Amino acid sequence: MKQIKNISLISLLLLAFSSCVDELDDELFTKFTNLKLSGWQETSLNIEEDNTAILPLYFGINGTSGNDKDIQIKVGFDADTLDAYNWEKYKNEKSKYYQQLPEESFTLNQNTFTIKKGDLNTSGYCTIDLSLIGDLYDDYVLPLKITSSVGEPIGPNKxxxxxxHIAFKNHFSGNFAGYGTIKEEGTSxxxxANGKTLYAISKNKCYMYVGNVTRDNSTDFKQYIVELTYDETNKNITLSxxxxxxNLEAEPVSITRKYTQNTTDLRKYNEETVIVMNYKYNDLSEGSSARYSxxxxxxxNQSVWAKDYPDVPVEDEEE
Known part of the structure; x- marks a missing residue:
């Protein structure tokens, strides 16, 4: 008799569970539209020959069931979210605030992005025109949000x-390791000086901060900006x-590259870029007359796709 009662109890539990599953209607989550890459996103964008850069955008809907309808999504500028982020991160240190990418400098490839019936994702892109950015020395963020969603609701803010966060990229920009020496003229x-970041602002131009100045250790870092322009003919770089x-005095900057085969992925090369520079500049601190060299x-060092470098000499790895 006890065994029969246990079997009956198990049967009732299974029936109850089956009923709950039916009530979920094949959904484990509330459906909504989303940006596949949401929140803070570090983005590195190549600068094209026409001085533009392309930011891919990806959209989706969550949930476990299929999509039985076309869903139309629109996106727009979201200045308030960036303002809140700046305040939370830097409070009153406004010189360190990320700047909003000017609205006039970017264009969406379409006004409405459609996730078609039967699909769960779609994509588009945003074209950024660097010639329409007023100050290329600023540290830019493009703040976007879904503003309209027809077919499914917009997901939570997150x-x-x-x-x-936009980092433009050309063929010699990036984070360099290395070693340098800074000397004050007329003293001992x-x-x-350690590594340095070169920030791309066009196809053949970067900028940097002199000496040991960075965005993090100085409030007047913009005073110490110098530009590096690559000369396609002479294969060197000039500082200005x-x-x-x-009162910048600078010798031409040499740039050399070496390529070796990537042994873990034969589709790639290992690229080593070496830059050697020598320059002098004034200390612009209040009351200072110091000059440095x-x-x-x-x-x-970075890995690059071999197909993008068909004509470079590839050296053997050193023993």
Whole structure:
């Protein structure tokens, strides 16, 4: 008799569970539309020959059942979210605030993005025109959000809003390791300088900060900007600045590259870029008359697709 009662109880539980599953109607989650890459997103965008860059955009709907309808999504600018992010991260240090990418500088490839019936995803892109960005020395973020969704509701903010931190890229920009020496003229003062970041602002131009100045350790870092322009003919780089107060004196900068086969992925090469530079500049701190010289060698290593470099000489790995 006890065994029969247990079997009956199990049967009732199974019936109850089956009923719950039916009530879910094949959905484990509430359906909504989302940006597949939401929240804070570090983005590295190649600068094209026409001085534009392309930011891919990806949209989706969540849930476990199929999609039985066309869903139309629109996106727009979201300045408020970036304002809140800046305040939360930097409070009153406004010199460090990320700047909003000017609205006039970017264009969506279509006004409405459609996830078609039977699909769960779609994509589009945003074209950024660098010639329409007023100050290319600023640190830019493109804040976007889903503004309209027809067919399914817009998801919560953490899924439907994104802050795209834009890092433009050309053939010699990036984070360089290395070692340099900074000397104060007329004194015995000497200090070391480590790696440096080169920020791309066009196909053949980057900028950097002189000496040991960075965005993080100085509030007036923009005074110390110099531009590096690559000469396609002579295969070297020249330094210049828009700030005459720096009194920049610089020798031509050498840039060399070496390619070796990537042994873990034969579709790729290992690219080593070496930049050697030597320049002098004024200290622009209030009350200072100091002048410094910098000598250093910077190195950046990265993997590149071999198909993009069909004519480069490939050296054997050193023993």
């Amino acid at each position: 899924y439907s809003k994104a802050l795209y 003062y000497t200090t070391s 600045t828009k700030n005459s107060a720096l 910098y000598e250093g060698t910077l190195t950046m």
